[in-house]
Amino acid sequence: MRFAVLTSLLATAITALPLEPRQNVSTGTGSGIYPARNPDNRQNRNFILTYIPLVANSRGHSKHYTTDHTLAKHTIYMPVNPPPDVKLPVVVWGNGACLANGLRFQDFLTEIASHGYIAIASGAPNGTGNTTSRWMTDSIDWVGKHAGKGRYATVDAKRIVAAGQSCGGLETYDQKNDPRIRGLGIFNSGLRNNTMAWQTSQSPCFTFWAGERDYKNLPAGTPSWKGNQPVGHAGTYRQLYGGTFGVAAVKWLDWLLKGDATAADFFKGDGAVAAGWVVESKNLDKVPVAAAP
Template sequence: MKRRFKIVTGLAAVVIAAATGILALGVPPADAAVGGSGPYPADYETSSGLPNHTIYRPQNLPAEKLPVFVWGNGGCSGNGLSQQNFLREIASHGFLAIANGAPNGSGSTTAQQLTQSIDWAVAENSRSGSKYYGRLDTTRIAAGGFSCGGLEAYAVSGDPRVTTTTIFSSGLLNDADDYQLRRLTRPIAYFIGGPSDIAYPNAMDDWGKLPATLPAFMGNLNVGHGGTYDQTNGGEFGRVAVLYLKWRLKGDTTAGSQFVGPDCGLCRSQWQVQQKNLTLDGGTPPTSPSPSVPPSGSPSTAPGCSAAYRVQDQWSGGFVAGVVVTAGNAAINGWRVSVTLPGGAAVTSVWNAVGTGTSGTVTMANAQYNGRLAAGQTAGFGFQGTGTGAGATVSCTAS
């Protein structure tokens, strides 16, 4: 069952209302980074052939062809500068990013505008005399969006020209819309703001309903619904979006290693990670932690699954830890991890698992959406605690 997060409905769009200190949507960020951090300093422009859109591109088009990323703004805002730091950062790494809405535009957008962006890019790539003539890779197109814009991205995910979908702090609002999940056939990635994100329950509900064989990534960064889009170069969401697009649209497997396997780059960071059916370039994802970055606790195996514990952050008086659960040689229907904490440590909050107990040996069982794992598949959960996290041990039991 979907939990409806606060919305305002209109004829053209669903507009997310920020009610808990969320950064204002549709307002150009004050610290807009000039150019982005990539090798191709980027800016935005408009085109008479694509009204009510904002086009982010390298200022000097590189020799390499640019894959295309079409974007729906938070709140379905008609201001194409709503996430300008984030989109300029993506463009600076060799992409053409097209946002719904004119620069400083007003009103609301629709999913149809994402289709218009794709149509325009394909046409410009084929039009003699266009600055983009033969300069775009229109076989590699991603659709993405933040909050209400994520609903727009879902709506066009069935377009055969879309090769991957990216959902940022969003989830379908009604069970009646789940057909959009069932029709997915190409990779999807979710980047969500953790349990404090108002879209979190809906995103996790969607995650549990994806087609069984669909390649999918779920990353949760506990920053809430507002994300990091207004930070310089789009902050952490900008960084991971670039990596994901480099992997999926440019075939960069080094970037892809941030998302694939139990020892993926984001698995060893503040992100809470889940994966389904992910491989690098058709290969087999890694199955053991890198010896150069061992977990801070000792991995322990049991029939059916294994668990690896890692302290992700430690400060005076508290810590954040993550655990990666890996299914064994056969599929499992659920898992339960026992975590023996060091003396004086206590759990204060848990995400992506159901916790029992707060000190000594505590148990963390799968949530409704992440218990069923195929052979070798992983799921992750995390928790925050008081005291010191180093020295904990874990064991896993499958069902």
């Protein structure tokens, strides 16, 4: 009883604190300066998140995020004090149900950011209401304005992808021809009535548990990959480190935005199949991989 009361009071006290950076701390085990949280991605881990965390949940995993008054309707996941010679690619994220709560995919986005990315979720922490695809565009606009400056000196505005789950995946579709993005990640989503929307897509598209019809409607030359997992519409996003979807998402980003050959083999070879994905792909040799600066 005393422990439960103490935990409740501590949670109230910590969540009331301003989200400011603090000294680097370790949250896992692994080799090198930046210990791994997810053993399946251990070799690729580069960073540790160090914003003031909420109380660790029952799985022992602390949550990390921050906000910025210049992007007040969004939640930002990113490493603190990354090496100055390393640039952080960007993921703009749309939530399931188009909910304006930037913490809805906290486990998943924390895992992504911990591998050396800035992930910007539509919606303030514990926000209410709904988003539109414009919120994702606002994130991209914001990156273009602030990348390379001050607190965001290590953010790379030339390496951006748009991604989202369910309704957030529909918001992602709307970014398909934005020349500022390098790819789309569609998670547990699919178009309903507008079956021809993909016909003009210019961006490489990776779909994680998405519609067969959408995949087939992609232009013939567009690099694309479709993988399904027998886990249902909710995916594994709220499992520790985002579960199997977290592993696959990091590998997708490491290939597309960092040119990681090992990550590419997960999709081009048998890695995804070995991890339980039912896979179909085309034109993967045409994926325009970004070279790290």
